[in-house]
Amino acid sequence: MKDLARLRSSVKESVELALNQQIQMEMISSSKYLAMAGWCDRNGLDHCAGFFYNQSEEERKHGMKLFHYLCDQGGTAFSPEIPAVSQEFDTLRSVFEGALDQEIAVTDSINRIIGICRREGDYATEELLKWYVKEQMEEEYIARRCLELIDQIPSDQVYYLDKKLASVTYDGNPFE
Known part of the structure; x- marks a missing residue:
């Protein structure tokens, strides 16, 4: 039965592996953001x-x-294992540095998968991943902008950034 399912799959094995790795990366990102x-x-x-x-x-x-x-x-999509993540940070800046580092890693991973899709001629998956490319541009921008704001405000006024983040929506940019 498994061989029959594999014959019906429109996703190449290399793309399937990469997507499962990306699923794990997204779930690890979720865990890091929760921390x-x-x-x-x-x-x-x-x-x-x-x-x-x-x-x-x-x-x-x-x-x-x-x-x-x-x-x-x-x-075949696999439920990923999620390793323990750090729960402690030194400063708010280190929190946002971690967020930016994570988003850059996700962007690099998406770009790598697109390369695999192109080599394999998997245009459907590449089309899906275009949404992720746009999403990553937004995610990196917000993290970078927060770091810029942290650098511009005195450390005793970090609550300015906290208030600014209250207006973040995913349909717009709170910093415009």
């Missing part, structure tokens, strides 16, 4: 916490989108 939210909560940064809680849920949705895509295409 960041918890740190912000513990440090009285309610809006930053809310921002990271939303980021955590968004990353989980990104992973689920890929999971469903693989299943819908006749591939």
